[in-house]
Amino acid sequence: MKKLLSVGIFFLISFYSFGQLTINQSIVSKPSYKVGDTIQVKYTVAKGTTTPRYFWLRYQYNNKALAYLSTTWSQGSSVQTFYTNWSNYSFTPNSTKPTTSLYEQYLMTPWSYTANPNWSVGQLTVQRTDASIDGDIATQKYVIKDLDSYANMHKLDLSYSIDAAGANITPVSTSTGMVSLTNVIGNTSQFKVRVLFPSGYDISAHSVSLLPLTTAGEVNWTAQAIATKTLDATGEALFTTEVKVGDSFAVFVNASLQKPFMNNIVTVSDAYKAFLGVSQTDIGGNGNYFTYPVLEKNIGLITKNKTTFSESDSYNLFAHVMGIDVSSSALIPSSAAPVNGVVNFKWINGLLNQSWLDGVPKYKTTVTTPIQAVDMVYSWGGDLDFSHSSSPSEIASRISTGNYSNSVNPGTVGSLNRTMSTMSYNAPKLENATLSVTSTLETGKVILRATLTKSDLAGLQVIMNYDQSKLTLDNVIFDAGSTITNFSTHENGRLTFGSIDQQKTARIKVGTPYTLVFTPKTTLTNTAGLFYFVLSDAIDGGGKKINLLIE
16 A cells, blocks of 8 residues: 555656746856856756747846847747847846746736846747747857856746647746856956946947057057947946056047937937027126036037037037038938948047046046946037936036046046946936827828927927828928927928027917828828827927927
């Protein structure tokens, strides 16, 4: 009898072990590890007696420990795969369910994701038609970054799977759900560059170069870079073998090229700020609008072959917003390709320090410790509202905290010990204004009306796309006020319209300042999905940027 019982228990355990789906991750690369190494993390499904045809997984990793590089899939050719990620978020598991029960955690909606600059979230999806999903599904590459501890740096959080019959598989679990690294060593020097950028900006569109100095100790702008690395999504680039303690060099943040967002950098807010910058003065005729006049005038100086910010810069920014091509006379950011290797925009960057706010960028630094970092800031020429640039108010706030050893007066050479605060920041909360947009079918036309309720707006701009296969633009009708200047441009389905004050006293009239008229190319029964809004921007009469909401 005892023997039969033992056999029964054996079969019960076997049925339980192989009647579930298990997912685990492991580090393929073997130790030893050092900062700057590329490691591989492999994800493996053990299907047991299940027949998964669709598999979905969410995980998180410490982005201070790892920088994501790539994903390689492993389930053959009869598959569909999808990878995506969200930077600067972390997941908190539901405490009523085991953290290793990934399907139970998946069911506990809403999921608890919160903003966290130290973590990023990834998602893997596999769908297979020729066989069940089993074994290795994907391998990812990561670069090891410098961090004090690499414990529990990669965690599996949520998962579900559907079998060949279309039913959910349960349970879906993991053995531990997390992996760690031990005994990570650094090189002679670990030099990190970190760039201050507004939340939502794609800082990974930029790279960082270390430039040599001349024998006289000046930046050698014409020499080949010592090294160049792309910034990751947290605004960091780590150099581990390129420099050592005692080296002096320059650090330069490279501008991006031919990125779509570059078309949206200079807007009505920037043009109006430039207008106030040249027209608002004290009784003695001295400009008093800019908070950091040397820096802001340098950023606003976009007219070619000029050395001083003036009315021509205000005019060129105004003309650009009005839809006039000023590329021959001004440096305006755009996604256009360089002409004969020359870009048509202005790019300014330097070390995060008081000299930047004073309008004198500095680039040189010296490595004084084995683990060291420098913090950088940047601005696009013409971006006077700093929508796509490092904000002077954020820079001033960080300098005032005293966290930066080069923040007061670094001279020509500055150094900075490692700090851990994030370089992504949220812009100050702005006052909201709402532009209510409605679209209707009226007597064979599609009419789009934009209604404004907020007064005292000196500038407003909307950039939108519309479905050119279904619509032809007939007209933009303005009713923004008799003293306001209106503008609209239209190119390849991208439509820009708005208004701006050019008298320092005109304001956009509340009501329905904009009505757009379209002719349908095909028979329409409704207007759903015809319009997509790319950008909305506004500024009040005092030069304060307004958060314009489209609804």
